[in-house]
Amino acid sequence: MPVPAPNLYPDFNTIRLSHVCLNVSDLAASRTFYTDMFGLQVTDTSDSHVYLRALEERGHHSVILQKSDQPGTVEVMGFKTYDEADLDKAEVYFKSKGRPTSWVERPYQGRTLLTSDNMGIPLEFYHKMDRLAPIHQEYARYHGVRPLRIDHFNCFSNNVDESVAFYNDFGFRVTEYTEDEESGKLWAAWMHRKGGVHDMAFTNGKGPRMHHLAFWVANPLHIIDLLDVMATTGYVENIERGPGRHGISNAFFLYILDPDGHRIEIYSSDYQTVDPDHEPLKWDLKDPQRQTLWGAPAPRSWFEHGTEFVGAEVKEPALNATPIIAP
Incomplete structure (x- = not known):
């Protein structure tokens, strides 16, 4: 499709x-x-x-x-x-x-x-x-990863083509997408309203489930600082994937899990997509630089773990296609 x-x-x-x-x-x-x-x-x-x-x-x-x-x-x-x-x-x-x-x-x-x-x-x-009153210049508050703003959601969808069609109809626009060449179906898609790479993304899998929510940070070095903090304050096991850079979105990233298993991405360095005639970028599912431009491949948990939505029935994905998974 x-x-x-x-x-x-x-x-x-x-x-x-x-x-x-x-x-x-x-x-x-x-x-x-x-x-x-x-x-x-x-x-x-x-x-x-x-x-x-x-x-x-x-x-x-x-x-x-x-x-x-x-x-x-x-x-x-x-x-x-x-x-x-x-x-x-x-x-x-x-x-x-x-x-x-x-x-x-x-x-x-x-x-x-x-x-x-x-x-x-x-x-x-x-x-x-x-x-509320602005606090962005109250620099004494800046600690941890110094999160500046919520950036996007990513959800597992059991049918990415149908999810994209639904959100596209009320104004979300595709910026990048992964297509399974064998079936011609979408394996993942990134959609926006605010002029970044995405406000909402969909990944093929058992769904609906939340894959992650993401926060934008100004500097990739803040992500390194967070890793040092997590490693020395009892949260080293909550580090799941990264740091690295995505091919899709070009973002410098880290994925961590909160105490209840909700996945959070820390995200920096994506690009602007404001123009209404901005053309979406296509990626092949088998391209190893799609998910990781550089860095270790994603672990199996990154493709399988998600958090369910209250009241939503989870279904198996319609598309049976496998990306590159770390051994």
């Missing part, structure tokens, strides 16, 4: 990804991981939730840690719309696609539409979130 032509005039306008709610078993342990070690900033806490933002973010939160009896799952992924009217347009749109819709109350957010994509990934859309 060819990559669809971009829909430059979608039914409603999504600006960017915004936030994710992760279900955790031990709220104190997760808070320590994300703040003391990783470097996110606490914006509010309760007995059941910790709200976090990165150093450049003005919105109240980009990560919500939620104490749950379903730890290691994802509650919802959030996106910001251009204006309030887009929320009503989004409700009409998702209803027309046969997706469930409801208006939900979320702390620190205005009107919020809860729905799901074609695979059942829970999505919420909002326009207004409480705005």
Whole structure:
């Protein structure tokens, strides 16, 4: 299936990804991981939730840690719309696609539409979130990997072609993709709204599951600093893959796992994709520089481990194709 032509005039306008709610078993342990070690900033806490933002973010939160009896799952992924009217347009749109819709109350957010994509990934859309004072020049706060902003989500999809078609229809544009030459089907695709390489990506596999969420950092050396911190503070086993540089996206990367198995990518050095006629780049699944321009190949866990979404049925992938896996 060819990559669809971009829909430059979608039914409603999504600006960017915004936030994710992760279900955790031990709220104190997760808070320590994300703040003391990783470097996110606490914006509010309760007995059941910790709200976090990165150093450049003005919105109240980009990560919500939620104490749950379903730890290691994802509650919802959030996106910001251009204006309030887009929320009503989004409700009409998702209803027309046969997706469930409801208006939900979320702390620190205005009107919020809860729905799901074609695979059942829970999505919420909002326009207004409480705005906080800037802290990007409060350099005493900078520690860990110095995360500046949330960058993207990557999800396992049991049918990448169908996922791409669904998100393309409401305005997400493909920047790079991997095609299985034998079948002509997509094995993975990277899609954006904000003008980077991706806000949402899909990888062939048992899905839907979250493969990772990613944070953008200014300097690859901060990733090296984080590795030193993790290796000496009890988190060496949480280092999964990297550092290295991707062929796709050109990003310098590191993948780590939080205490409940949620995968986080630390990400730097991708490129701009603002132009509406930006042409997507095609990669062959068997190209070893696709996933790793340089560095060790990805371990098997990177292709098999993911965290499930609450309420979404996980299905086996339709495409049986194998990338290069480290021995």
